[in-house]
Structures are given as structure tokens and as C-alpha cells.
Amino acid sequence: MVCPKCGKITQRSYNGLCQGCYKYFKSGGKVYSLPEAGKVEHDESGKVICHICGRSYNRLGSHIRESHSMTIEEYKAEFGLCNRTKTTEKFYSQTMRENAYKYDMDKRLLEAGKSTRIKKGETDKRKNKKVRLQEVLEKRNRGKKEN
Ligand SMILES: [Zn+2]
Numbered sequence: 001m002v003c004p005k006c007g008k009i010t011q012r013s014y015n016g017l018c019q020g021c022y023k024y025f026k027s028g029g030k031v032y033s034l035p036e037a038g039k040v041e042h043d044e045s046g047k048v049i050c051h052i053c054g055r056s057y058n059r060l061g062s063h064i065r066e067s068h069s070m071t072i073e074e075y076k077a078e079f080g081l082c083n084r085t086k087t088t089e090k091f092y093s094q095t096m097r098e099n100a101y102k103y104d105m106d107k108r109l110l111e112a113g114k115s116t117r118i119k120k121g122e123t124d125k126r127k128n129k130k131v132r133l134q135e136v137l138e139k140r141n142r143g144k145k146e147n
């Protein structure tokens with residue numbers, strides 16, 4: 001089927017949409033008017049709005065790659081954005097730094113032989129957080145030039 005929102009051909013239908021669109025709208029995503037070429041627009045929560053589809057994302061780089069099959073460099077060239085233009089939402093970078101710091105603290109505590117105590121019911125939450133963080137850290141190590 002063809003996704004009615006983005007025109008992508010998709011094997012599976014998620015409520016009539018492709019997986020990307022389904023997830024985006026399910027989590028309350030909106031479609032904004034397309035920013036002018038050469039300008040970076042943010043939505044009310046500070047996410048960056050895509051020049052191609054008008055959706056807002058924390059990290060435009062991965063969205064551009066996955067949804068529009070372009071690199072962020074191609075995207076910036078196409079829309080007249082300076083290469084130094086930040087396409088990562090400010091708050092996101094800050095959160096990642098803080099998480100990395102906390103992660104490091106956990107590690108140091110473990111190394112020091114003190115077990116970081118986890119209350120019952122918190123295990124899964126912590127695990128998810130670490131998995132996500134690990135992905136982020138791996139990505140960061142793989143390509144520091146990104147964004
Ligand atoms: Zn779609």
C-alpha cells in the first residue's frame with residue numbers, strides 16, 4: 001500500500017499509515033507549514049521542523065536519512081542552510097550530556113564496588129534508559145561529524 005501521509009510504499013499498514021507516520025501521529029506529532037529556504041524553524045517545544053514534510057523532530061539528521069533518503073548535508077544544500085546550522089534540538093543535546101554524565105557516575109560507582117540500588121519496579125525503566133543511552137553513545141562514537 002501507499003501511505004496517504006507521506007507517499008511511501010509500505011508493506012505493512014499501521015492503521016492505514018506507514019510505520020513512521022503511525023508512530024509520529026500517535027505520539028502527538030503535528031505537521032507544520034514548511035519553513036522558508038535558508039531558515040530553521042522550531043515548533044513550540046523547540047524541535048526542528050523539516051523543510052520537506054513539515055514535521056518536527058529532535059534530530060533532523062536521522063529523520064532526513066530515514067524518511068527522505070537524503071543525507072543531512074544534501075538536505076542543507078538543498079534548502080540553503082549553512083553547514084553549521086544546528087539541526088539538533090537544544091534541549092536534546094543537553095539531556096544527552098546529562099545522561100552521559102549520570103551513566104558515567106553509575107559506572108564509577110559500580111567500579112568502586114558499591115552497588116547502585118534499584119527499587120522494585122524500577123528495573124525495566126533503568127534498563128530501557130541504558131539501552132537507549134548505549135545506542136546514543138555508540139552512534140556518537142561512530143560519527144562525530146553528524147549534525
Ligand atoms: Zn507515511
Ligand SMILES: [Zn+2]
Pocket residue numbers: 050051052053054055063064067068
Ligand atoms: Zn521530513
